[in-house]
Amino acid sequence: MGKRTAVGATVASAVIFSVLLASSLSVYCATQEGHRLHLVSNAADAIADAALAIEGAGATNALLKEQALLGSQVLDCGSASATLSEEISGLGETQTSSNLTVVATASLASQGPASDNLTMLAPFGGYVEGAVNTALYEQMRGATAQLGVYFAKNESHYVHLPVRMVDMASDCSLALSEAEEAISTTVAPECTPSAVSSIIDEAVGESSSEASSSGLRLAVYSHLNGTAPCSVDVTVEVSQPSVAGPGGNFSVELRGEETAVFGS
Amino acid sequence: MAVALLIGTSALAGMAALAPRQGDLASISLETVSQLRDTLLALVQQKGTAWLVQTSPEDVCAYLLGISNSSVTFSGEIGSLGCGASPPPGVPFATIALDLFSRPVVLEAWENGQL
Numbered sequence: 001m002g003k004r005t006a007v008g009a010t011v012a013s014a015v016i017f018s019v020l021l022a023s024s025l026s027v028y029c030a031t032q033e034g035h036r037l038h039l040v041s042n043a044a045d046a047i048a049d050a051a052l053a054i055e056g057a058g059a060t061n062a063l064l065k066e067q068a069l070l071g072s073q074v075l076d077c078g079s080a081s082a083t084l085s086e087e088i089s090g091l092g093e094t095q096t097s098s099n100l101t102v103v104a105t106a107s108l109a110s111q112g113p114a115s116d117n118l119t120m121l122a123p124f125g126g127y128v129e130g131a132v133n134t135a136l137y138e139q140m141r142g143a144t145a146q147l148g149v150y151f152a153k154n155e156s157h158y159v160h161l162p163v164r165m166v167d168m169a170s171d172c173s174l175a176l177s178e179a180e181e182a183i184s185t186t187v188a189p190e191c192t193p194s195a196v197s198s199i200i201d202e203a204v205g206e207s208s209s210e211a212s213s214s215g216l217r218l219a220v221y222s223h224l225n226g227t228a229p230c231s232v233d234v235t236v237e238v239s240q241p242s243v244a245g246p247g248g249n250f251s252v253e254l255r256g257e258e259t260a261v262f263g264s
Numbered sequence: 265m266a267v268a269l270l271i272g273t274s275a276l277a278g279m280a281a282l283a284p285r286q287g288d289l290a291s292i293s294l295e296t297v298s299q300l301r302d303t304l305l306a307l308v309q310q311k312g313t314a315w316l317v318q319t320s321p322e323d324v325c326a327y328l329l330g331i332s333n334s335s336v337t338f339s340g341e342i343g344s345l346g347c348g349a350s351p352p353p354g355v356p357f358a359t360i361a362l363d364l365f366s367r368p369v370v371l372e373a374w375e376n377g378q379l
Contacts, residue, residue, distance in 0.1 A: 017275030
């Protein structure tokens with residue numbers, strides 16, 4: 001009887017402990033799977049965060065390059081927009097980190113949303129009418145292959161530099177045409193530098209004052225080219241000093257040139 | 265009796281070995297890193313990339329040290345200037361790297377008292 005009880009107790013304990021062990025094993029497996037999913041989720045989160053940082057850095061770099069371009073050259077009044085469009089198209093870049101690649105392409109934008117969801121780009125995010133606006137198209141690809149995490153995202157962002165390019169080009173063209181008109185409609189002037197300069201200054205005086213009151217600088221220079229007939233080279237320079245860019249303050253200058261003949 | 269004892273002991277040892285404590289700790293650590301990374305991103309979004317470019321490395325460092333508190337410590341490498349301590353060994357930390365045109369920036373954060 002005692003032996004039978006002992007065997008029964010042993011079998012019962014074996015069954016009970018086996019059930020407990022199996023339960024523990026299933027809990028363990030579930031926990032391991034939970035942990036793996038946590039790892040996967042964290043890896044996906046990490047790539048998305050890294051992509052956001054690289055996106056912001058890429059957009060900022062494009063703006064910094066634009067600022068360097070604009071600050072280091074004098075653009076032609078008539079072709080400023082076309083020149084900028086070509087130069088901005090070459091500002092794309094590829095950034096890579098250990099598990100992520102971001103390819104950014106840039107283009108001069110003629111329209112876009114007023115705000116951008118990348119708040120780290122403030123105050124240069126979004127499209128602003130009349131400014132130098134850039135559309136950035138960013139393609140992001142990443143992976144943490146050992147966890148089976150793959151990341152792909154395409155986004156467009158709009159950024160701007162507060163350069164009053166439209167106003168500057170317009171003021172420049174207007175002053176140039178005013179000077180040209182004054183010269184061509186003045187018959188038989190005194191063909192001396194001071195007389196010519198006086199005629200041109202009077203013609204562009206109002207445009208110059210308006211530009212100045214709106215924060216731009218407009219200057220007109222003339223150079224006698226010949227006296228018979230009296231012809232003159234006219235140069236108009238429009239600049240925007242102290243533009244607050246992402247890399248600090250800079251200035252932008254446009255220049256237009258024309259040769260005109262008096263009384264023509 | 266001996267067999268029953270053996271089965272019981274083996275099962276208890278097995279259950280102890282299968283305890284999910286290690287996995288839980290690792291998950292907590294991942295959660296911490298994720299939160300710290302969010303904190304760093306929020307910092308960059310709040311201050312802006314232009315601020316990181318224009319502000320002197322010394323001032324950025326002073327800011328990072330200034331916002332460090334009893335809960336979270338911030339450190340960084342702004343251009344060639346490193347500031348703040350490195351995370352203590354074994355402490356989970358988060359890093360955000362911004363490869364800016366004129367200045368590479370690396371920001372780090374970790375929770376104090378996490379070991």
